[in-house]
Amino acid sequence: MSRGVVLVICGCLSLSSVALGAPDASVRAAVALPRKAFAIPALPLPSALIAFGMQANVQLLTAGGTSANLRSEGVNGTLPVDAALARLLQGTDLDYEFIDAGTVVVRPRWAVRPPAPRPETVAALKADMGDAKLLSTVRSMALLGSDEGYMVDISDSATRTISSLADVPQSVSIVTRDLIDSQQLRSVADAVRNVAGVQGIEGNDGVPLFQIRGFYTGNGMTDGMPNSVSGLGDFPPLIGVERIEVLKGPESILGDLSVDNNFGGLINVVMKKPQSRPLQQLSFALGPHGDTQTGLDLAGPLSPHLSYRMVLSGEYADRTEQGYHGDRRAYFAPSIGWQNDSTRFIAGLQYIAHRLPVPDYSVLLGDSLATASPDGLLLGNPRDHSLLRTNRFTYSLEHRFATGWMWRSRGQYAHQSKRIQGWIFDSPMPSGDITAIAQSYRYSDNYYTLQNDLTGVFSHGMFEHTVVIGFDYSRTKIGSSTDFFQIAGTPYNIFTSARLPSVQSVLDMSSGTRDSSNPWTTDCGWFLQDQIAIGEHWNVLLAMRRSSYQLNTEDADGNPQNLRKTRWVPNAGVVYKLTPDVSLYGSLASGFQPDTLLGKNGKPLRPASSRQTEFGTKFSLFQGRARLSAALYRITLDRSTDLVTSDPPYFAMPGPGQINKGIEVEFTGQVAPGTDITANYTDARIRNRDGTLATGAPHQRLSLWASYRVPSGAWQGWGVAGGITARSRSVGMNWNTGDYFDIPGQASMDASLSYQARDWSLTLGVRNLFDRRLHGVNFNESFVPLQRRRTFLLSGTYNF
Structure with missing residues (x-):
């Protein structure tokens, strides 16, 4: 159950002395309850109560576990708050009582109700609960408060x-x-x-x-x-x-x-969003090679309607295992939120500066992974790195009208820049000779997006409609793009030659390729969607988007190119509920991608189009605490990655297209008190339409993670966890010869030991427990990414 909206009171609290038994008319009449707009779908009851608490703007108290195994059919429309809650609780043997206009208690219907508590008793109870960290006040600016556990409904x-x-x-x-x-x-x-x-x-x-x-x-x-x-x-x-x-x-x-x-x-x-529940949390992580991360997460109320969130962090590492200068990152994200009974507004800033080194890698000196250069050999210069900066402003506005409709508007403005400097390699030979190329690349863009939706719920007969009408607009402008290359000259030998100098010291800036055309694209579209609930067993989803896009660029001769297009994109799906805990579904989805590259005729290529067919099933298990899902899909793409010719005028040609199909199975949730599991399995087949092999595409992948935390007793707070990630073999391709080579499958295990107290926690984890030699999933002869050997990581939090 969410920590952000619903307040859970354990049985040891004397909640039963506050509100038990069926409330009579005089009690309900004593509290003036307003009418509010509700849009709560059929959900497990804990999730439905979370949504109710947020939409009704009330504090909801319930004994822990009271609603854990129940479902609600939901509620839609503009209703008095008590009538909406009564609908949520239909058929559950639960009842409710409003202690005051902002607090409601949900408890078993069969319990005996004592005399109504005096106001000072209620105030004392709230005061006693105020220090509990798992308890929260009513206002939470997030979607439905914070998630708890591994499963989300x-x-x-x-x-x-x-x-x-x-x-x-x-x-x-x-x-x-x-x-x-x-x-x-x-x-x-x-x-x-x-x-x-x-x-x-x-x-x-x-x-x-x-x-x-x-x-x-x-x-x-x-x-x-x-x-x-x-x-x-x-x-x-x-x-x-x-x-x-x-x-x-x-x-x-x-x-x-x-x-x-x-x-x-x-x-x-x-x-993370602003919240009125006070939070002051300091976090840290310590790893190998001076890897350090510290962070601060602050949140709380500024006034009865105003709350804030401020998250900041810094990361630093001395070096990688091969010796590249380490990771550095700064992050700062303040946000502020305002909320009343019908309106919610959030505005935030985000700043990211991230200097990340070239990943540790090797090169293939032959036709197999066995011929890779030694793992500890640094091939480039220690200063090879990428630098990324992002500045983003966002806002989100939601307003619920008295008629039951809801308007949501959100938007962002972002400026991004990227700079890369490093050595890249080509044509490695068994002797260690290789062509070394210095590269410096710079890119920046500005873009903004606006999204506006109007949502309404209405019914007729056995049909209940949730309709969304939306309009989106986005505009992107490429500010600058420059690319510089310089070949080192005589063949460089990775074993005998001196270490390569820094890229900046050898680049001839006159040899670069500059794009000063400042191309920009505009996309806008209307969005219409109808979610139809038909009786208790059927749900239908119909959606259509009319997307218009505009591309402004220049051809190879500098002539302006202006392209305007409109595209209709349909989606449809249906869900059949065998029982409240078992559902079957099928869907059709379409996709397309405008292309900014120029074809042989000097005009932009036509958009790429895709179509997916998917069938699946979803099971709610362990009394709603876990979920098992399985999906069977097939995606067709008319053309894939564009191929750019190696000779002037360097025009682009459509790629061959793909047909991808597979089976996916996922399990996540709590299987016993204190025991959570998440697992997934993939069996995928990828086929290129021209008959070439798909590289870096293992047929099977598996991931499993299980954790156990002692819920009570002398060892309460201690926890252990562990898991495995594995994949089957795949193939890579030598870009120089066109030959394929085998990429063997691999598996890695991780584990951790942790302790969680009321105000602090510590976790000691180990990655790659058995110290296996691991590599990336997709590579060529000139870049074989290496993953870390066995490493230890100590992390913790402190709430103050």
Whole structure:
């Protein structure tokens, strides 16, 4: 149950003496309760009560475990607060009583009600509970408060409405804050290994890339808005993240037209929001080679309607294992929120400066991984690195009208820059001779996005509609792009030659390629969606987007090119509930990607189009505390990555296209008191339409993580956790010869020991427990990314 909205009172508190038994008419009449607009879908009762507490703006008290195994059919429309709660509790043998206009108690219907408490008794009870860290005040600016445990029931990313995942005809996976902390995760790339069908791929500039269902995804979204339109940006550090959501399948329907972001799915990072529950938390992490991270997370009320959040952190590392100068990152994210009975507004700033070294890597001196250069050999210069900076301003506004409709508006303005300097290599020989090339690359862009939705709920007969009408607008401008190359000259030998100098000392700045055309793109679209609940067993999702985009650029001769296009994108899905705990679904999803590259005729290439068919099932297990899901999918893409000719005029040609299909299985949740498990399995097949082999595409992947924390007794607070990540073999390709080579499968185990007290926690973790030699999943002869050997990490938090 959420810590952000619902206040859980254990049985040891004398709650039963406050409100037990069926409330009579005089008690209910004594409290004046307003009418409010509600939009709560059918959910497990704990999640439904969380949504009720937020939408009704009341504090809800319930005995721990009272609602854990129950479901609610939801409530929609404008109703008195007590009538809405009564609908949520129908058929549950639970009843409620309002202690005052802002506090309601939910308890078993059969309990005997004592005399109504005096106001001073209520005040004393609230005061006694005020110091408990798991208790919270009513106002939480996040979607539904904080997640607890590994499983989440609800999300608003896939449909732009608060929806139960069981009612969404799509695969949606969520990495919660508790799972992030349990695994001591440091990056989004680490987090997505907990999701079936997703893999992180190491880039030679240090910035990770992501694949979902076999397609590169760019950098996804932050709070539902594009994180980087160019696919070259950086995710925020996890200290500022509340949860990570992965939406699988083409996502053009959401208006995400950034580079490579549509075909297989996208990653949405949900940031921490202002809250009125006071929070002052200091965190730290200590790792090898001087790896240090410190962070501060502050939140609390500024007035009855105003709250804030401020997250800041710094990271520093001396060096990598090979000797590249280490990671440095600064992060600062203040935000402020205002909320009353019908309106919620949040505004925030985000600043990220991240200097990350070139990842440790080797090169292949032959035709197999066995011929790789020694792991400890530094190939480039210790100063090789990438520098990324992001400045972002965001806002979010929600208003519920008395008619029951809700308007939501959100937007962002972002400026990003990226600078890369490092040595890249080509044509390695068995003797160690290799072509060394110095590269310096700089890029910057500015973009803003606006999203506006109007949501309403209405019924007729057995049909209940949740309709969303939206309009999105985005504009992107490339500020500058320069690329400099310089070949070192005579063949460089990785064994006998002197260490390569810094890139800046050898580059001839006149040899670079500059793009000063400042191209820009504009995208806007109308969005219409209808979620239809038909009786108790059927849910239908219909969505359509009319997307218009405009591209302004220059051809190879400097002539302006202006392209305007309109595209219709449909999506449809259906869910059938065999029982409240078992659902079957099927869906069709479409995607497309405008292309900014110029073809042989000097005009931009036509957009790439994709289509996905997906069937799946979702089970609620262990009395609603765990979920098992399975999905079968097939995605077709008419053309894949563009191929640029190696000779002038360097025009682009469409790639061959792909057909990807697979099976994904995920399990997450609590199987026993104190025991949480998350596991996923992927069986994927990727086929290029031209018959070439798909590189870096293992057929099978597996991830498992289990944790146990002693719930009571002398060892209370102690916890252990461990897991395994494994994948099967795949193939890589030698770019010089076109030959394929084998990439063997591998497995890695992690473990941790932790202790959690009331105000502080410590975790000692070990990565790659058996000290195996591990490498990236996709590489060529000139770049074989190496993962760390056995490492220890000590992390902790202190609440003050």
